[in-house]
Amino acid sequence: MMSSLCVGAIIKTTLACVVAYLLGVALSPHVIPVDYFRQSGGSSTLAVLVGGNDTVPRRPDVESASSSSSVPEGPPSPVIPPRGRNPLEQSYASLLDLDSNGGVDPFADVDIFVHRNGEAYPCSRQGSPPPDDDGEGGAALSWTSRALLDSAIVLPSTVGDITLKSQDKYAFDAILTSALMGGGMSIPPLLHDGGEACGPTWKNHILDSIPALASISSLLKYCDMGIDRTTVQLDHDRIVNVPKTGTKPCHFHTREGLRITGLRHLAQLAKDAGVVAAGKEECALGVDGTCEDDDANTSTTRRKELHLYAVQAGRQFIFAPKYVGEIFDLPHVPVPLDLPVRLEVISLVPRVFDVYNFFNREESAAIVDKALKETSESHKMKRSSTGANGYNINSQRTSENGFDTHSDVAQAVKRRCMTVLGFDEYEESLTDGLQILRYNKTTAYVPHLDWIDDYGKQNEHDCEYASCDCIPLLLMMLISVIVTTTTVDTEHLGTNRFATILLYMTDMKEGDGGETVFTEGYPPGDGIRLEFEEAQVALRKSGDTAGILEENSWEENMVVRCRSRLSIRPHSSRAVLFYSQNPDGTPDQKSMHGGCPVIRGEKWAANLWVWNGPRNGYPGSPTNQDVVERNRAAGKQNTQQKQTSFLNTQTDETMRNAQLYFQDTFWGKMGFGDPAINVNTYKGHQWHVKVNEMTVKTFIIDDSPNQSYTI
Ligand SMILES: O=C(O)CCC(=O)C(=O)O
Ligand SMILES: [Fe+2]
Structure with a gap:
């Protein structure tokens, strides 16, 4: 059972979260004018979509083919914005380099297929384009491009200010998830069913208990497994929520596991899809979600297929094999x-x-x-040997x-x-x-x-309340059960x-x-x-x-x-x-x-x-608060974790190539220029600094909760 202190803190946090959440949901459709997309030349959100992808990972086997067709010969001619694009669309087009590619939108002849993580067959596919889709030939953008922009527009404005090189993959996840299920201002969902057939594969989804989320796309419930199941990764705080619903987005991978990190990467994959898909048999879903017959697959009018593997927030990609003997080429692995x-x-x-x-x-x-x-x-x-003590x-x-x-x-x-x-x-x-x-x-x-398996359920390694998001009051009882599960x-x-x-x-x-x-x-x-x-x-x-x-x-x-x-x-x-x-x-x-x-x-x-997430002993590894409380109540102070950091201040030349060891186990480099090593450790633990395999210093962890040691 939780301590009353803990419950009090959670109730306060929960009330604040619930109020903030409901206000957010209630106001969000009105924050940005519905016609913003068509009129605005705003570029900050656009920058989120595009920036930071200077080094788009490419398949070596298609790189030369695509670059030779996209680089025009001779001196560059001035680019005249094609008729029919608004300024925002024009910025998008130039950042994707569309005009040097004859104005062809890479998504124009591609259908997106979505797979749940680890599933060989798609759960949904892109539907028929809306009647005004005229992406082919150049003037306007394809439906897919417009859906992506439409979703980007409704991201909170602060996201547009993120320094792009490092952050944009998080915003991109939110934008793509939103575009697939139709979360933008005016463009229909890219998926024919809005992702309804891509729902959670597990029972008792915590989001089902939140009335305000009752009607959201099943895809969103798949991507956000809920507070009780979303593993808290080290980058958890950087996740950008799906606009409007505030739920966590999926991250997307190729069939080969490569994480798709931004719009340019997605566009490159769309271009490559033509090369990759030629002559290849894939299951094309009919509108009812089942595979169409082979005739349809071999038709010359068939559009290219871009298969995206949607991985739930906080979870890791798992390969999705169809048959024994199937090959997955991984040219991105050096x-x-x-x-x-x-x-x-x-x-x-x-x-x-x-x-x-x-x-x-x-x-x-x-x-x-x-x-x-x-x-x-x-x-x-x-x-x-087995067991922690070996x-x-x-x-x-x-x-x-x-x-x-x-x-x-x-x-x-x-x-x-x-x-x-x-x-x-x-x-x-x-x-x-x-x-x-x-x-x-x-x-x-x-x-x-x-x-x-932690049979005794004695381990402190599990979820901390501090790292948990909004917890609706009604779910308090459920959570109290959850935190008593094993670490x-x-x-x-x-x-x-x-x-x-x-x-x-x-x-x-x-x-x-x-x-x-x-x-x-x-x-x-x-x-x-x-x-x-x-x-x-x-x-x-x-x-x-x-x-x-x-x-x-x-x-x-x-x-x-x-x-x-x-x-x-x-x-x-x-x-x-x-x-x-x-x-x-x-x-x-x-x-x-x-x-x-x-x-x-x-x-x-x-x-x-x-x-699947930070393992025991590392910062961010989950702790079982229930066990922590039990140990504290029993006066087992020495079992409490201490947050400790080790840093080389670069003042002692003999420490240039120092290494940190936990007892006899190498833990990390602690030489000149190496970042601080942060660990969760315990009172009495011994950490050694070694140079050329010789121990030159030993730190013994004391009782204070936060400690830092320097050499
Ligand atoms: O040696 C093997 O083939 C299996 C070893 C193994 O499963 C393990 O160490 O966990
Ligand atoms: Fe094993």
């Missing part, structure tokens, strides 16, 4: 040797992918080499493990992993260190989820492991064992799963484990499953991606997997866990 990174779908349920060219054999060898040479107690290879030897995880948190290869691989997963910015607090695994003959790791409950506000990239560093031959088995998956090929008894008989008949594994031991039982379920055979520099969460944040129970017993030789592997 890799060693410049070989293209691509995914191949191994399994739909669970979602498992091969990641080709993710790392190379040199990196593979370097990871093993580093692990063998590691001497630090916390990082070197040793028998695997003392519990796990009887069903007989492999050895160690950690590589800061080698160049580990850092490079972590960054690459985030790019593959669709993050447009690297965020250290979302990754664990690289965990290195060694399996000797007979050793194995029992099937498990990488998603951590790792990703269906709500907790953070947990979200995706895993497994790296293999050894070539294992057929029969050597050591596969990674997904016990809920189906074997490739015929997809037939043998019953346990049948597979056991086959294994014993083969004699492969005779004299190596005891009959009926958990290891032998595991080999039986390894041979009858989806198994991935390791080879050096093979990388595999899978997800531990579903797109709505619930744990994916189908992602159960384990390391099969090694029958011959040894297996080296590594895994990289990526979290």
